[in-house]
Amino acid sequence: MATATASQTIGPFWHLLEDKDWADLTRFGATGERITLIGRVQDGAGAPVADACVEIWQADPPADDTFPGFGRCGTDQNGMFRFATLKPGPVPGRGNATQAPHIAIQVFARGLLRGLVTRAYFEGESLNETDPLLTAIDSPARRKTLIARPAGEATWRLDIRLQGGDETVFLDV
Amino acid sequence: MADPVPFRAYSPGSQPPYGASAYRSTTARHPKQKLQPLPHTVTETTGPRFAPGRFEPIADLSVVDGKPALGERIIVAGTITDEDGRPVPDTMIEIWQANCAGRYQHPGDTHDAPLDENFRGAGRVFTDAEGHYRFVTIRPGAYPWANAPNAWRPNHIHFSYFGPAFATRLITQMYFEGDPLLPHDPVLQAIPDESARQRLVASLDFSIGQEDWALGYRFDVVLRGRSATPMENT
């Protein structure tokens, strides 16, 4: 029985794969509550990470022919990413738990030998108070690193700090 | 509703750490806090589906508009299985690499080596029902990088895999048997287990190659398997 193959960095030249349309999860005609998810990826020195590949996956709304549920966006010179997607609803957690609406995020970049997984929750959702992951994080300041804030018309912002005092909570999945 | 069956934890030593001092770019980019454990939920046990009808396969990187790229043509093939040896069918594989001179068709690549307009720097293939895949390309050249004085990356092809779930996503690099740069590469050497490193090195395989046309290399990949069979309801 073989164990899973080792990860290696995505490197600085992954853009050879990039199709910028992939940042728009509504491009196949999905209907629902459209939102924009933006954010900035920065390193431990506070510098923008300008060559990251940011991917998102959401289990809700369920993926179908009109909604891929998956998106990919390269960060720009300022470390910014931007996705157009649909607002997720709650999904089941383990046991009888309910998870607050969230979008899974994975960051790949030069200097990351493995991808880093985190989540974007949405500020103001009442289910955030009982979400199994959010409530498992003891520090309120750390918990906040997973909660996107309103940033304009139907727009939510979650910055991702790879390292440092306000480091994002990354998940062991 | 029954809980989704989680994927197995990564085997110790099989994966590189986030911080690896010999690979300089990790210094300011790796988290220093402990990762937060997350028992798998539907978010981790489901994942994107890509169909060849919508994401057109590109299985030959060695030709553009009928004109052949320069360099040594090779065929790369193998099987994708999970940790229980079951094939991973109908999954998308993305590929990208430098040309035969060690140059990427990328504005950020300033290496003083020629571009080749007849080389496609990227491709995309799907596994068949038995988990097999195959593509044609050019053996990539080594290239220098800023990690250390006179540092060179070994010949490598970048790969991206999805598998059945968000939790099975994998990005890695394939190396070539016999490359003298392998022991000097801090990216490959960051993987603790010798056997795990060895599995990223493709082996020459004459059954994959094609007589009078191309050498063949085998690169088999294992994606995470499910951790256990679910308990029956009693």
Ligand SMILES: [Fe+2]
């Ligand atoms: Fe590379």
